[in-house]
Amino acid sequence: xxGLYLIARIADETIALPATEIxxxxxxxxxxxxxxxxxxxxxxxxxxSRVLTxxxxxxxxxxGAIERSAVMTAIIVECxxxxxxxxxxxxxxxxxxxxxxxxxxxxxxxxxxxxxxxIRRGEDAILLVDPAILVAGAEPLxx
Amino acid sequence: xxxxxxxxxxxxxxxxxxxxxxxVAWEADPEDRARLDSIFRFVHTVKGSCGFLDLPRLQRLSxxxxxSLAEVRAGARAPDAALVSAVLAIIDRIGELNDALExxxxxxxxxxxxxxxxxxxxxxxxxxxxAKINVLPSTPPTRxxxxxxxxxxxxxxxxMAGVSDMVLARNELSRLLRASDANSATDVAFERLSLxxxxxxxxxxxxxxxxxxxxxxxxxxxxRDLAADLGKTVRLEIDGGDVELDxxxxxxxxxxxxxxxxxxxxxxxxxxxxxxxxxxxxxxxxRIGARQSANQILIEVSDDGRGIDAxxxxxxxxxxxxxxxxxxxxxxxxxxxxxxxxxxLSTATEVTGISGRGVGMDVVRANIERIGGTVDIESNPGxxxxxxxxxxxxxxxIPALTVSAGGTHFAIPRSAIDELVxxxxxxxxIERIGGEMVAYIRxxxxxxxxxxxxMGLSSNDEPPSLLVxxxxxxxxxxxxxxxxxxxxxxxxxxxxxxxxMASGVYAGTTLPDNSRPMLLLDVAGIAAAASVGITxxxxxxxAVDRRKLKAALPxxxxxxxxxxxxxxxxxxxxxxEDVATASVVETGGGQLLPLNGRLTMLHSAATLPTxxxxxxxxxxxxxxxxxxxxxxxxxxxxxTGEMTPAPVAGPIAGVxxxxxxxxxxxxxxxxxxxxxxxxxxxxSPLCLVADADDPWAREVLAPxxxxxxxRVAFAGEPTEDRISVxxxxxxxxxxxxxxxLRLRGTPEGAGDESIYRYDRDGLLRALNRHxxxxx
Numbered sequence: 018x019x020g021l022y023l024i025a026r027i028a029d030e031t032i033a034l035p036a037t038e039i040x041x042x043x044x045x046x047x048x049x050x051x052x053x054x055x056x057x058x059x060x061x062x063x064x065x066s067r068v069l070t071x072x073x074x075x076x077x078x079x080x081g082a083i084e085r086s087a088v089m090t091a092i093i094v095e096c097x098x099x100x101x102x103x104x105x106x107x108x109x110x111x112x113x114x115x116x117x118x119x120x121x122x123x124x125x126x127x128x129x130x131x132x133x134x135x136i137r138r139g140e141d142a143i144l145l146v147d148p149a150i151l152v153a154g155a156e157p158l159x160x
Numbered sequence: 161x162x163x164x165x166x167x168x169x170x171x172x173x174x175x176x177x178x179x180x181x182x183x184v185a186w187e188a189d190p191e192d193r194a195r196l197d198s199i200f201r202f203v204h205t206v207k208g209s210c211g212f213l214d215l216p217r218l219q220r221l222s223x224x225x226x227x228s229l230a231e232v233r234a235g236a237r238a239p240d241a242a243l244v245s246a247v248l249a250i251i252d253r254i255g256e257l258n259d260a261l262e263x264x265x266x267x268x269x270x271x272x273x274x275x276x277x278x279x280x281x282x283x284x285x286x287x288x289x290x291a292k293i294n295v296l297p298s299t300p301p302t303r304x305x306x307x308x309x310x311x312x313x314x315x316x317x318x319x320m321a322g323v324s325d326m327v328l329a330r331n332e333l334s335r336l337l338r339a340s341d342a343n344s345a346t347d348v349a350f351e352r353l354s355l356x357x358x359x360x361x362x363x364x365x366x367x368x369x370x371x372x373x374x375x376x377x378x379x380x381x382x383x384r385d386l387a388a389d390l391g392k393t394v395r396l397e398i399d400g401g402d403v404e405l406d407x408x409x410x411x412x413x414x415x416x417x418x419x420x421x422x423x424x425x426x427x428x429x430x431x432x433x434x435x436x437x438x439x440x441x442x443x444x445x446x447r448i449g450a451r452q453s454a455n456q457i458l459i460e461v462s463d464d465g466r467g468i469d470a471x472x473x474x475x476x477x478x479x480x481x482x483x484x485x486x487x488x489x490x491x492x493x494x495x496x497x498x499x500x501x502x503x504x505l506s507t508a509t510e511v512t513g514i515s516g517r518g519v520g521m522d523v524v525r526a527n528i529e530r531i532g533g534t535v536d537i538e539s540n541p542g543x544x545x546x547x548x549x550x551x552x553x554x555x556x557x558i559p560a561l562t563v564s565a566g567g568t569h570f571a572i573p574r575s576a577i578d579e580l581v582x583x584x585x586x587x588x589x590i591e592r593i594g595g596e597m598v599a600y601i602r603x604x605x606x607x608x609x610x611x612x613x614x615m616g617l618s619s620n621d622e623p624p625s626l627l628v629x630x631x632x633x634x635x636x637x638x639x640x641x642x643x644x645x646x647x648x649x650x651x652x653x654x655x656x657x658x659x660x661m662a663s664g665v666y667a668g669t670t671l672p673d674n675s676r677p678m679l680l681l682d683v684a685g686i687a688a689a690a691s692v693g694i695t696x697x698x699x700x701x702x703a704v705d706r707r708k709l710k711a712a713l714p715x716x717x718x719x720x721x722x723x724x725x726x727x728x729x730x731x732x733x734x735x736x737e738d739v740a741t742a743s744v745v746e747t748g749g750g751q752l753l754p755l756n757g758r759l760t761m762l763h764s765a766a767t768l769p770t771x772x773x774x775x776x777x778x779x780x781x782x783x784x785x786x787x788x789x790x791x792x793x794x795x796x797x798x799x800t801g802e803m804t805p806a807p808v809a810g811p812i813a814g815v816x817x818x819x820x821x822x823x824x825x826x827x828x829x830x831x832x833x834x835x836x837x838x839x840x841x842x843x844s845p846l847c848l849v850a851d852a853d854d855p856w857a858r859e860v861l862a863p864x865x866x867x868x869x870x871r872v873a874f875a876g877e878p879t880e881d882r883i884s885v886x887x888x889x890x891x892x893x894x895x896x897x898x899x900x901l902r903l904r905g906t907p908e909g910a911g912d913e914s915i916y917r918y919d920r921d922g923l924l925r926a927l928n929r930h931x932x933x934x935x
Contacts, residue, residue: 049568049677051660052566052568052615052616052617053615053663053665053689054659054662054663055659057659058657058659058660061669061677061679063675065328065329066321066324066325066671067321068654068669070657070659097658099655099656099658101657153659
């Protein structure tokens with residue numbers, strides 16, 4: 018059994034997202050900033066009449082911040098009834114791949130939290146990331 | 161038809177359709193437990209609903225079937241073919257009755273008895289008859305075409321979103337059209353499209369609306385049961401069930417309303433003997449009404465029970481450690497009453513199973529405020545209690561004010577806004593206390609939250625140019641400093657993502673016509689985050705405020721007629737007014753001034769000036785009013801320091817120092833004491849109404865005269881006092897030495913000095929003139 022995956026790049030890492038969880042890929046221009054929110058919430062973006070919450074995936078993984086430019090690429094996902102635009106560095110492709118396998122290598126803490134496994138593209142293993150983890154953002158420091 | 165009944169019919173039909181397959185399967189295998197269970201559930205549900213809806217025939221049928229099936233489930237009886245047929249016949253009959261109910265027809269009675277009899281264990285031989293009855297329905301099935309369907313709310317939401325998209329697209333198109341000088345034919349076509357889109361939006365918005373009956377319909381039963389449990393008799397009056405509001409809103413109000421009704425029955429309305437002793441009808445009255453006012457729905461629950469004694473609430477609050485006795489002493493009645501909304505307070509002396517320990521009024525308020533509503537309480541101890549819930553029409557469309565701070569736009573729900581003020585001048589200004597900004601607004605000090613600094617959008621420490629005074633809930637207010645106010649808009653508000661809501665300062669997101677997303681501020685959340693007015697310190701802060709107010713009284717300084725500079729507490733001054741000097745009436749050493757058609761005592765420190773106009777302060781103690789003639793207003797200042805009391809009682813209470821100058825303070829107590837005796841009935845001018853038999857004179861004229869402060873007598877009544885003026889529409893009675901005021905029935909002048917009888921102002925002016933001239 019095979020699944021469809023969207024391949025994107027976040028912080029020099031190639032990642033995959035399950036295509037079933039993705040609404041569309043859009044270009045984001047005007048982001049309305051929102052004060053007093055966690056750093057991975059980049060702001061709000063209007064896609065027709067919907068208001069999307071824009072997530073900086075680099076910040077969510079505590080890997081810096083996505084470079085802000087006039088037009089950025091975002092992946093639209095639905096999570097708990099809310100729509101989010103996940104800002105990524107680049108969207109590469111949609112591929113068909115076998116079901117994910119467990120992560121083979123030791124990962125850094127932030128990737129370990131977000132990764133649900135790996136999928137294979139040719140010879141490469143690509144991290145499969147859970148969009149819900151990106152939406153939730155950086156883990157609050159253990160109190 | 162009753163909404164509940166419609167729901168019941170639709171639901172029964174749906175279940176019957178779904179059950180059709182199960183029934184056949186059960187017939188084939190009567191031992192099948194899963195099928196048996198689902199059929200049992202169906203008849204059980206029907207039975208329950210029928211009891212509620214008062215449908216005895218359906219109830220009898222379903223009850224009988226349920227009993228038999230329960231025996232089978234309990235293993236007491238084997239599901240033989242006869243039983244299966246009998247149950248199936250009953251289910252068919254339920255379907256027929258259901259159809260008849262919808263078509264509003266009656267099926268002949270009596271057949272049910274056969275069906276029920278067939279259920280009996282020994283009735284096996286009669287089974288074929290049952291089938292026969294079933295095969296020969298006495299009425300041909302005339303199922304009316306159903307005009308209502310059930311839709312999932314998600315579908316409605318998607319329709320709503322689609323229409324919102326259309327509205328935005330229309331707005332964009334409209335902008336483009338304006339820019340492109342399109343010809344008029346295009347304009348006309350666009351107008352038509354625009355109209356259609358608007359109508360469609362209204363229609364789809366209405367699909368989300370539901371009659372408030374959906375909320376009220378369960379109450380009669382609840383009240384009946386509760387009253388019976390409590391040994392009370394209560395008459396429930398429900399009014400305004402046809403008011404419509406958002407379905408989701410109805411669900412949000414359900415629990416708070418239920419709680420309030422339970423409280424009213426449990427704690428409010430007394431037991432019959434207690435009511436009799438109190439001289440009330442034994443039957444308690446509970447009134448629940450809903451009505452729409454502007455874009456709010458007002459739901460009032462009032463009872464004629466014992467009400468809530470605010471002083472008892474306070475004693476409870478003191479013993480619960482919520483307030484100190486000094487704080488309590490400074491509280492007004494309504495503020496004391498408001499304490500019942502504080503967490504952890506119950507006034508019920510006995511704890512009962514119905515409404516518990518009074519936990520809940522705080523939850524009621526919290527729930528209502530969460531949906532942008534307010535709760536007000538009015539109590540009349542011994543007479544009853546009234547709770548008013550005000551909620552917005554929908555959860556999704558909120559009238560809001562858009563403001564900006566630090567270059568970002570925000571929306572504020574209009575329901576939370578008290579007023580907008582610009583801090584300029586003496587009455588409204590920003591002070592600094594301990595480095596923090598405090599707004600002084602006409603005698604009240606409010607904490608200032610500067611929005612751009614609060615949001616981290618600027619580190620500027622300049623006082624804001626505009627203040628929005630907000631109610632943070634629980635009666636607490638604060639001033640939000642903003643840079644600009646842009647617009648009043650009706651905004652479609654959607655819940656924001658959890659990461660945004662977690663900040664606690666936003667209530668939702670919205671997309672105005674300019675397609676720039678905007679956040680709706682959570683007024684209470686900001687107060688909490690900026691630590692103004694958080695609940696535990698509410699009472700504390702209020703008390704502090706009061707002490708501050710006591711230390712510095714806002715005072716109006718004025719030059720009095722005798723040239724002395726005097727002061728009066730600003731709170732007493734209702735307004736400053738210029739009146740015609742000639743309108744002052746001298747009576748028995750006092751002076752009266754007609755203000756708003758009422759004779760008001762005028763106090764002056766010296767003889768009135770001869771100028772045409774006279775400046776007066778209108779003072780009010782809340783009920784009584786008096787006028788104080790002055791020369792001119794000097795300033796409004798905060799007077800601090802000790803007052804040296806005047807040696808004798810009089811219009812001057814004492815002297816205060818202000819900027820090194822002595823200021824004489826007026827003594828409102830003395831002034832009002834004297835004002836109240838002066839225009840009292842005995843001394844007021846007496847009007848004689850000549851047309852004693854004219855109903856107009858009695859019913860219309862006389863009340864007007866009394867309201868204006870005159871005494872009224874009718875011709876023929878013996879009167880000792882001197883008559884000041886005679887009013888007549890016909891002939892004046894002989895032998896009375898008083899000016900005569902003639903009234904006429906038509907507006908057109910008759911060439912004499914008569915006054916049109918509905919010219920209220922003219923009439924009162926003329927009366928004044930005559931009363932003054934008659935001296």
